[in-house]
Amino acid sequence: RKLTHHFDPARTAAIAHMVTMRQAPSDAPGSFPWAIATGQTFLRNIDDADLPAALDPQLREFVRALGITAGCIVPLVARGRTIGAMAVLQAESGRRFSADDGTLMQEVAQRAALALDNVRLLAQARAAQKAAEDANQAKDEFLAMLGHELRNPLAPMALALQLMQRRDAQAFPRERQIIDRQVRHLSRMVDDLLDVSRIVSGKIVLRPEAVDLRDVVARALELTLPALQQRGEMPEVKLPAEAVIVHGDPLRLAQIVGNLLNNAAKFTEAGRAIRVVLAVDDSGREPQAVLQVIDEGIGIAPELLPQVFERFVQGQQPLQRAAGGLGLGLAIAQSLARLHGGAIGVRSDGVGQGSTFELRLPLQAGAAAAVDAAAPDAAPTRALALLVVDDNRDAADALASWLELEGHRVRTAYSAEEALAALDEALADGAVIDIGLPGMSGHDLATQLRGQPATQAMALIALTGYGRDADRRKALEAGFDDHFAKPAQVEILLARLVELDAQRRAPA
Template identity: 45%
Template sequence: MASAVLARAQIAAHTCDSLCELVRGLQEGAGVIMLAEEVLADPAAAALTEALGSQPPWSDLPVLVLARQGADSPVIVKAMERLANVTVIERPMRVASLISTVRTALRARNRQYQLRELLDGLRESDQRKTEFLATLAHELRNPLAPMSTALTLLMRKPHEPAEARRYYELMGRQIDHMVRLVNDLMEVSRITRGKIELRMEAIALEAVIEDAIELSRPLLEGARHVLSTELCGEPLVVQGDGVRLTQVFSNLLNNAAKYTAPGGKIRIVLREEGSDAVVEVWDNGTGIAPEMLKSIFEMFVQVSGTSKAAQGGLGIGLTLVKSLVELHGGSVEATSAGLGQGAMFCVRLPLTRVETGMPQSPAPADRGWPASLPGTVLIVDDNRDAADALGELLRSMGVSTRVTYSGDAALRMVAEGPPPGLAILDIGMPGMDGCELATRLRADPALAGLILVALTGWGQHGDKERIAMAGFDHHLLKPLDLPALISTLRPP
């Protein structure tokens, strides 16, 4: 009778002939349980109590008990003690009361389902963010390897300037990679949402591939892999971000190295195909099962049974590759004959036609200190090594510098004279931070022509607004890009 009443109200109901059938049905899910009081005297009620007690934390299944009219029965009292979410409805009852009670219980149950989805989403989001941060932190170690090697070589014996220059250039490129990765750490979601700022220019893919090989060389050589290259005889130019494309091909080379047994063979091919430049990375490693070829580019996906070969990787490298390639208007796909048969990753990028056949290198910029900036440069940073190193760098360019490590000390130094013409201030200093120091320097009439430069690791939108309001003329991010500083200070 209750089932028929609920059906007329368009509420789906399933009738169970026994408590045992009800308990079995709960495994498939339920919105509300409706029981007659008499059923609770069945010995099988203990199984129902156990089933309800084993619900996950988000779940509190509503139980409606249709009770006899009159005094409270011991059965009802015990049921309310054993079963948490119980509503008692006395018989006889109004149809409207039954329907409204059931609908209220169902709405509460739907809220529980929504809470479950929210908790699952938060848990997955938190896990992905944690794994993403861990992976980016891991990728930061890759540029450190060639930098460490270059520093060791420079320290072991004296080098002629021309010979040492290539090591300095190598370290400079690796620092650029690290800076870009650190910027990604500040905006983790940008990569998965495709919100990366690309610095597009005409670049030769041959140079990008050579940089990627250099970046991946420690991993390749550590596993004793044999790397061969087949580059196109003519320059292939694309419109892209050189650092990001280097990251793409370095990730593909790293992926090949990780999933190939020591002493394996890896090959990278660059060719022209129609209006596209095609880059193929081949390996004779563990291969990819056919059912994994499409999902291999999804976040944190790894080929089954290869996590050990991946050296603990979290499966984000190929996701980054796909996102970055698509942001360049290209595509990437994987092919493999199966597990144990190696794999090939093919990247296609649209070619850019350059009239001269090659992007022209910009003329060497005048990197000297602007002669229009007379006077002393004041450097303030609580990181003593950073402040001293920047002071030495500017002095090597013939600049008169004064270095101090706190806001209070800077004010005393300025009061003693001579007044500086330029001040480079850190922001995140203890005590008086850079913004407060800038405000106090701006309030001094004797420093009316002072140029203020913020050099800091804080680069979010809110930070930029706060720094501008403090009276800074320029805002630069650490580590210092000296040519950028000089170009900023030069008059237009």
């Protein structure tokens, strides 16, 4: 690449033509190839006695045609690498170059070389950043698709198990427990993979509020109930009589405590104790909520303690261990704790000596009254007319059956077009809609329903295998009231439908 400049455009063109057409050998003094190859500076005045011998015929003709009186060619060297050459010529002024001029031009060339190399490095950095962003985007899209494809079959399986329990609690209890444990285990691994990707890319979005950690512990115990029941005994739980209020996302806080409980259950044999202790530490400058999960399990080797919160790290386990995992639970818990302004510490006296995981979070002063304020009694739940829309027939039928067992009137549609036809026949109080419908998507369906007077006030919930925060935002922008990732807890989903219906019917 070559650049030429002269105040006279005609001369600029002539110089550019000469530079482009000239095929000088690298051993021809005064040529660009020579300066680049040797790293030397060429400085000559035309009346120098040795000039004719120093220039090749092509260059001598160029000097004569343009009336050049002096010339200097300097290699461009940046960071030890020769990246080009710079030539400065004198013609109209008749000025001669001195040794000081050569030194000055070498300084100018050095600065120009660094500037040009900086441009190159910046372009490389931008290209690398773009490649990394593209790779990260591809990874996010792959994980989202993986989560979608894994969650879709998990949803009807989980619902079918609940239906079996509701219809005949005595039928095949052991087999149902096995299936339930494995479905929950796979669901947790899918969630962990997606969560760790969000954490690494900084895409975790918290929805903070004043939260009583006693409620968080209760929720975490509920979430980890299958793993705890598998041990044959529940943890000993010690909670204070007064509320312990922190500012945080209640779902993510329950996930932190649940991950600590799952870890304790996984590595503590039946017959050995697990204890959960919640307290307040006001000995420091700022009071903190302190939650400990203490187990009498296999313990942690001293050399592993510094790595216990790293991704994919697990302690040595017997081949026949009952519970698996990806080694992500503690890493996710620590990352979420830090997002809440807290941290998790760990202590263990060694292998076979059990372990203590301690979560510390900033205590929120003056919020207990707001949290403890009694909520008004909920109005009796009325039977709702609901529509379930999902192209996965097993998932749609299983959810519809569960909602019918709860006393609601439910219809199913397996496409957006079927849903619109069903609503033309009879309106509904609410709809649970899959996003990835064939043809018209769930987003498009929600937008269309919001745009029609007859259906614009319906309660709309997205139930989908896409569970990223970006997916939730897109669903809300399309007109959905809420977004649930499969397999959702249907009790919570139904409670949300009832809540939305009550809000719609409440007097303005």
